[in-house]
Amino acid sequence: MSKVAVFIIFCCSIILVLFSLTRQSTEESKPVIEEAKLVTEEPKQVIEAPKQAIDESRIGYTTLAELSGVPWGLAQLDNDTFIYTLRKGESGLVDKTTGEVTPLTGLPSIASVGQGGLLDVAVPKDYTAGQWIYFTYSKMSDGLAVTTLARTRLDGTQFVDWTDLFVSNSGTDKGQHFGSRIAFDDQGFVYFGIGDRGVRENAQNLENDAGSIIRMKRDGTLRETYSYGHRNPQGLTFDSKTQRLWEAEHGPRGGDEINIIEQGKNYGWPVISYGKEYWGPIAVGEGTEKEGVEQPVKVYIPSIAPSSLVVYRGDVFPDWEGDLLLGALVLTHINHIKLDESGKPVKETRLLESLGERIRALLVATDGHVYFSTDSGKIMRLLPDQ
Template sequence: MSFTSWDVFQKNSRKSSCISTPDMENNKILRLAKKILWLFFAFFWMIQTASGETILQTSRGGVTFQIKTIAKGLGVPWGMVFISPDQILFTERNGKIGILAPASGKIIRISGGPKVMHSGQGGLLDVAVPPDFKQGGWIYFTYSKEQKGKGVTALARARRKGNRLVALEDLLVTRSASSTGRHFGSRIAFDGAGHLFFSVGDRGVRPNAQNLSTHAGSILRLDLNGNVPEDNPFVHQTGALPEIWSYGHRNPQGMFYDKNQQRLWSIEHGPRGGDEINLILPGLNYGWPIISYGKEYWNPFPVGEGTEKEGMEQPVKFYVPSIAPGSLLVYSGKAFPDWKGNLFAGALKLTHLNRVEIDNTGRAITEERLLVGLRERIRALTESPEGWLYLSTDSGKILRIRPQ
């Protein structure tokens, strides 16, 4: 369990409250002094948080780190990626794009992004670049696109020229049309071997996730030009869309390719409980909505037929109650050696940074919940070249975690 200097203060206060004197008036004065000190500390802590000053925390196992606000006032920063050691390219769900200089907090606005359907959970979603990205190279986006009055998830790419995007093109406008404003996904990941993956939610229509004739409820795989690789699992299956890599997903808003272990991970929202971390393999069915660890929103009954069924995959980890995961990252840096290989997910509903230790077989060992005291809906995660973590919040902030 993480703690802050606030927790230390509380512990010391409780310890001090055991002190007694024979003089009752002195006791009253002592209690009043403690209250004044407590209020002063609380006010000082809030001022620090609001002004972006550094806050120290320590994780289980003794990893001490500092967290600092480096940008604020943004419109739900949804995706983030480093395009150089000193530049973060980020998207906002309202369709805006910016480049943040982490050292100074300066933001440059970028024009020419895709026209998004900004409604419900839709808008401009993820942004990603290939591992070998160089300035002027292709930048990839996912976004919700209007199509005949309905919303679909689309994958696009563009190049940056100065402060604008050029050569913008859709690579795939998915077959996922729905009038709901829910479950667009969507994250992008690269395997470093010429392929990209991107996730699409079930669009709020549960049967979609078991239907191979729609992209909804699936993770898709393409080459970097938007073509279907010949070794995709459903290329030769009649009635199945060839872009599908895996299916049976509800709403995967976190996905990450671990280049060291060559594993594709995803994390998805369950209904009322049943968020899942999955290790994604080609052609497999991850069960939604036939099996789930979640319950219905409108009654206390489980979703589907149970939690297991032959031919359907079990999650590496599930969460009850839901944490509402909005992102996923496998830590690979040197700044926090004790965290190497750990999974990190931003929790929206339960407002924390979720850390999960994974063994060499891909089994979840332990979980830790960091930054609980910030009470922020954590949306996107990215890692800097030096191994620092950056996270965005639905309140419009970008925060940095670095060693103390």
């Protein structure tokens, strides 16, 4: 064989090796998502489907209670009882078994203007009878409605020792974007979100509380702006297992977001957004990316109008373990978002699309069942196989 032929064969071999390595690198960086498992090429990794997979097409629901108003917040008080808020300024208890409703008294004056009112209610995991229960609500301050975090105790059927922990300076003369959900971490901190209150520039102004997530100790001390650049966060939940703080917020026309919140980070609104202006097909801000500004984990175009957000931990839906559930107001369904170990969404299923209800609040009870409220006034429970 001539030296020329040997040289040509050698060159071809080098090209084939380089092509194989390049192809392998590309496939490793873009995993192939299949219905039951996640597959990567080299090294091979397989996450098998759970043994007790739920047929999501057969998930049903049952109604626990019907209320007069929008049940904005829903939390578990003890093994047998839920506590709820109505945006118009009322609160009550629901028996988890019978659905019996008990009204509560002792609320302060609530500014139920526009999207404001009595908003979220949250109960720490270590709660025992007579301890603090947390609320967000809108109140009048200097003639303007502002988002406020408060805590109170329950004595029988009456709230006592109501204390405003934080009255924000987010007031405007507009009626939208109050936020607001509450979350607790494992270090004794409480978090809550405030919307931009209809003045988008305030979300980038660190002197204004609008468009931010606030963190403080449960007694109101060590207060700080934990993150900013939010439009209207109405989903917030802390996952103890992964130590991630998850948030969902409304975009403008398109551009709803799910974010993992980190301390001190800027989440972009209104400098960057995946949404459009309401008055025309014009992008909001400077584009969808900018150095020093966080990117969302997931974006919805068109908008679904996200509400409550929870991480599922429980035995009733075992193959949902560690996944997100997100309520949708405009598209009237519950999103089941499957996550990989890094928190990246890999699959989404829309549940209860035929129900036709605006899903407002979500709750994973201590027994693993999922409860939710609707803007028509219902408190309902998911049924795993109907």
